[in-house]
Amino acid sequence: MKVVFLGTSGSTPTKERSLSSVALEREGEVFLFDCGEGTQRQMMINSLSISKVRAIFLSHIHGDHTLGVAGLVRTMALNKRTSPLEIFIPAGGMRGIKALIGFDGAEIPYRIEVKPLKSGAIYRGKGFSVSAFRLEHQLETYGFAFKEDDRIRFNKEGAARAGLKGAMYSEIQKKGSLSVNGRIIKLRDITTTEPGRKVVYATDTRPTRSAVAAARGASLLIHEATYASEFKALARERKHSTSDEAAAIAKKAGARRLVLTHISARYKDTKGLLADARKVFRDTEVAADGKVIEL
Numbered sequence: 001m002k003v004v005f006l007g008t009s010g011s012t013p014t015k016e017r018s019l020s021s022v023a024l025e026r027e028g029e030v031f032l033f034d035c036g037e038g039t040q041r042q043m044m045i046n047s048l049s050i051s052k053v054r055a056i057f058l059s060h061i062h063g064d065h066t067l068g069v070a071g072l073v074r075t076m077a078l079n080k081r082t083s084p085l086e087i088f089i090p091a092g093g094m095r096g097i098k099a100l101i102g103f104d105g106a107e108i109p110y111r112i113e114v115k116p117l118k119s120g121a122i123y124r125g126k127g128f129s130v131s132a133f134r135l136e137h138q139l140e141t142y143g144f145a146f147k148e149d150d151r152i153r154f155n156k157e158g159a160a161r162a163g164l165k166g167a168m169y170s171e172i173q174k175k176g177s178l179s180v181n182g183r184i185i186k187l188r189d190i191t192t193t194e195p196g197r198k199v200v201y202a203t204d205t206r207p208t209r210s211a212v213a214a215a216r217g218a219s220l221l222i223h224e225a226t227y228a229s230e231f232k233a234l235a236r237e238r239k240h241s242t243s244d245e246a247a248a249i250a251k252k253a254g255a256r257r258l259v260l261t262h263i264s265a266r267y268k269d270t271k272g273l274l275a276d277a278r279k280v281f282r283d284t285e286v287a288a289d290g291k292v293i294e295l
Helices: 039-045 068-078 091-102 156-161 168-175 209-214 229-238 243-253 271-278
Strands: 002-007 021-026 029-033 053-057 085-089 112-116 120-125 128-134 142-148 151-154 177-180 183-186 191-194 198-202 220-224 258-261 284-286 292-294
Touching: 002 039, 021 039, 039 068, 053 068, 053 120, 053 128, 068 085, 068 091, 085 091, 085 120, 091 112, 128 209, 142 209, 151 156, 168 177, 198 209, 209 243, 220 243, 229 243, 243 258, 243 271, 243 284, 258 271, 271 284
Parallel strands: 029 053, 053 085, 085 112, 198 220, 220 258, 258 284
Antiparallel strands: 002 021, 002 292, 021 029, 120 128, 128 142, 142 198, 151 191, 177 183
């Protein structure tokens, strides 16, 4: 599983940074979190297959997070896509995204399902799920948590001593306990649980308790840091976060790693942003277009 930063600028693009989009690739499938203008080209540059995009999760309707959808779905059509595509967006943005998809009457031969976001589980894949949580911005906005299922590991010696063999292993996983040679064997007594990896994405938001809860124990937290700490008043006014505020979210959540994104175009040099954040949470990095994180 890997995360690829396709666009890391806030509101307007720069020569170095495209507009918001993060791709998560897992076992040959690609999932997009936001889809700013130019996302499809960024995917090509970073060797991500457009045809393998299974779902797009849009945090809110603002254009710097959504306008790339128009070109992406048309390229998919030209590439003769047949599998359906799911697009998730807050209910208030559904009309706008549907208009964006169909504005020129282009022929889209595959099914596009636009679905309203709600807090809680919204998508289920093989061995993972995606949940949404409310953020605080100028309009209805959500963050996302991509979580792999926890894995059960058998204590082979303990299971063997208990008399488990063959199909008994799958049976005890389904039932939670099993009678073996007249004894009740409980699954928890012969296994350990390995937590699945979790990636959390939160952008265009003030710091929120919901982000802390969603990022609890995350392998990677991707959080906006539009401004450095000196612009806290402006961040409050425009419903964004500073880099040290994002770091506080990571610290409270016990996340393993923080990557800052949605960087204001005023910052050609991000050393100040990084320094502010690292005073609060050491394992912080600033995203750049094309940055890849292997998990």
